[in-house]
Amino acid sequence: MNREIKQKLARNWFKLLQDIICNDIEKLENNKIKFKPKIWNRTKIKDEGGGEFRILKDGKIFEKVGVNFSEVYGKFSNELKKNIPGASKDPNFWASGVSVVMHMKNPHIPALHFNTRFIYTTHGWFGGGMDITPCIKDHKEKKQVHNELRKMCDRHNKNYYKKYKKWCDEYFYLPHRKETRGIGGIFFDYKKDNWEKEFKFIRDLGITFKIIFNSTINKKYKKKWTRKEKELQYIKRGRYAEFNLLYDRGTKFGLQTGGNVEGILMSLPPIAKWN
Secondary structure (H helix, E strand, O other), X not given: OOHHHHHHXXXXXXXXXXXXXXXXXXXXXXXXXXXXXXXXXXXXXXXXXXXEEEEEEOOOOEEEEEEEEEEEEEXXXXXXXXXXXXXXXXXXXXXXXXXXXXXXXXXXXXXXXXXXXXXXXXXXXXXXXXXXXXXXXXXXHHXXXXXXXXXXXXXXXXXXXXXXXXXXXXXXXXOOOOEEOOOOEEEEEEEOXXXXXXXXXXXHHHHHHHHHHHHHHHHHOOOOOOHHHHHHHHHHHHHXXXXXXXXXXXXXXXXXXXXXXXXXXXXXXXXXXXX
């Protein structure tokens, strides 16, 4: 399978998944509130791709949720190409992906994050993952989410879950706080050994995320909460913002490659507090 076909298949899946996730979110809001989409271009001077980010705010369930699709291409800068596999030989690149961040109104429902991407330099690879960030501990929920991720990983390779869970725990860590951002999930990058198998895994993760967020929300959206619990959520969101601004590789990659700033920073919560 040649490069162009791989890119087209990956790009089409990410765009379809954006539509699927947005449709589910609007259904959860009983279709009383809709996403506001915005098309963006990487540059105004020449065609180097772009994307569409969609934001939904102030719903009964979602305080803010962003679902971003992108397809960009061009050349890496001399400084950036040193850190990207395959780019030192040729600075031309192509990248596409979908990313989702959900900040909930009810503090009993955790913040949820998901993204998958396909990047091509002189060779291509997949990356991504999903993780959840609760502000109120729920051991049963943690077990259920990780069981779903384990089952999904095991369908593809029995070693994936342990490896990608560890990668997630190490990645979503705030060194200056000496704490993890949330209760983990899975995270991976540089998957390039067998394209067909890896693409199947990427699609399965997207569907598994859809199942997890629907199940998690439906179990808790009617649960009563207090002002004190809402304040705990605001503090936890502060940690979330710290990670995304200081350490998140996706944020850095998007900004360094001329991505849409509003779309990239959609991951930030609408309200956050610090002690």
